[in-house]
Amino acid sequence: MALRLWRAEDAEEWAYRGEGAANLVLGYCGSSPGLVGKVLRVQKVRRKKSAAKGVVREPGSPVLTSHERILWKDVDKIGECTSKDIAGQLYALHVMSPLLGAEHVDPGMHVAVSEEFLRSVEKNILDNRPSWRVDAARVNTLCDSALLMSDHSFFPRGTLNEDLCVAIEIKPKCGFLPFSKFIKRETIVKTRVTRFKMHQVLKLHEGQISWLSEYDPLDLFSGSRDRMNQAIRALFHCPQNNFRVFFNGSLVFGALGGGMDKDVVNDISHEKNEAFENMLKTVIQEEHTQHVQSFLELVGDAIFNSGIIDRLLEVQKLDIFDIEGAIHAYYNIISQPCLICQNLNDADLLNRCSSIHSLSLEESLKIVRGYLIATTAKDCSIMVSFRPRQRNVTSDFGSVFLKSTGQTFDYKAYFIDLDMKHFRKMPYYYELDQKIVEFYVNAESALVNGINSACPCVAQNYSLSLSEC
């Protein structure tokens, strides 16, 4: 089945499921037994190429650049890969899965697809895609393969209650504060305010969001059940591209296509979304009207019990030096003068950074590898699926007991989007980091100096949260 080339007529069996910046995901709606319960992840290509986001590659040439082949030389066969899907699959399998736990990762398998299949898919799903995603990128119809993976919004077939499954998706982002000695005095705020919080302010200013989220990744990663539940409630309140809920594979809460869904904020005690409300009533046997609270409690408990978030934090922390340290190792690897050191005027810091420049190539590679792996872990998502457990039926899945209703649920937790982050993006990562921090520091001091001197969009949303810093 997997080796057969998929043709235009096969496209009808695939429905739009979602997308991020780089890939589009389709859910299988046909009846072929080998494909039921699968999703297909197809690559997109940006309509406008930017220096940071992509390079044009000759067909048949290796996917990895020469520096990336050195960086990932220990990953079997990845250097020779001429297909992005295969390279991505090898990276998820050999780099991310051992770190995050094979039981939480499905690296998928690649399947051969024809150009006509991809063209038909693109045409069929066009109306389901958010328009800003359509404007930004289209299906890469020149790809000859795609990635077939388990659909994490379902439980595997052949089990009871197979048509009742709720799944949540969380993009947790970075869950710790950096403490690297390479962080400049001007950006030291990074050691006390999360990247997520600072980035929100820039996103608001740039019109990517309309509200500042109160979600604090430090709560989700805290290891405290109460703080985790608080994080889940904040995600529910303002989901942006960080929280979604699916019922039997269909989105019932949050924004489709990774959209920021600009104007959505939700009230836990007064749910207005009918599809979500109906789903909750089907699944949560709550006599009162506390369905949302009970559901969020269930999500928090399952994530807490699974330990998945602790695993993720460990991998994120492979970013030991922060981008302000790792960038120097990048310049060692490309054997070029360090543009960061050239512009530093703090003698002590310069001295510390020069210690990185005297490291060996192997040590520099280790720093950048750690940084890039951590970047994947800071950008991936987790999907947790639930179904009510049948009485007296044994189950291979984890279980979570919902105190407020006395129900027991099976759950399973998986990571998605474990793509390799590109070495050539290191200078971009540095620039974005500085931009986020600089904007936040300016917004903060403008607010301290008086609300009127701050940019109006930030002032409106931001004055409340400033006191927390």
Ligand SMILES: O=P(O)(O)O[C@@H]1[C@@H](OP(=O)(O)O)[C@H](OP(=O)(O)O)[C@H](O)[C@H](OP(=O)(O)O)[C@H]1OP(=O)(O)O
């Ligand atoms: O840089 P960040 O933290 O904004 O993360 C980017 C994400 O933005 P977010 O802030 O989560 O909305 C961004 O997500 P959206 O497109 O905003 O949904 C991508 O995941 C991007 O990854 P890539 O370009 O596909 O490799 C992400 O870029 P990487 O930094 O992970 O490469």
Ligand SMILES: Nc1ncnc2c1ncn2[C@@H]1O[C@H](COP(=O)(O)OP(=O)(O)OP(=O)(O)O)[C@@H](O)[C@H]1O
């Ligand atoms: N295995 C899966 N099962 C069910 N749904 C999935 C699966 N993989 C992805 N999805 C859905 O498709 C969406 C897009 O997938 P994914 O995050 O892999 O895209 P991406 O382009 O790599 O994202 P990013 O913008 O972070 O780079 C996800 O947000 C999720 O809703």
Ligand SMILES: [Zn+2]
């Ligand atoms: Zn340097």
